[in-house]
Amino acid sequence: MNDVVNENDLQLAMATIKERFIVGLMEKMEESFHRFNAVMGIDENEEKKRICMDKFFGHAVKKKSNSNSHPTVR
Secondary structure (H helix, E strand, C coil), X not given: CXXXXXXXXXXXXXXXXXXXXXXXCHHHHHHHHHHXXXXXXXXXXXXXXXXXXXXXXXXXXXXXXXXXXXCCCC
């Protein structure tokens, strides 16, 4: 905790973040999930996974499985 850090430490930290972190946006949740799946090597074309994604994002039904109704805020 009290060691002095240098440029090498910064470069290592930046490489770690670049290689280990995936960022998604709530406003673009479906696109973010596609990105996560691609990075993790998940094949979305497999029927079981496609059905799950369709249910989660509401493609096959009126209501998304991850949504909850809330009163309107004015």
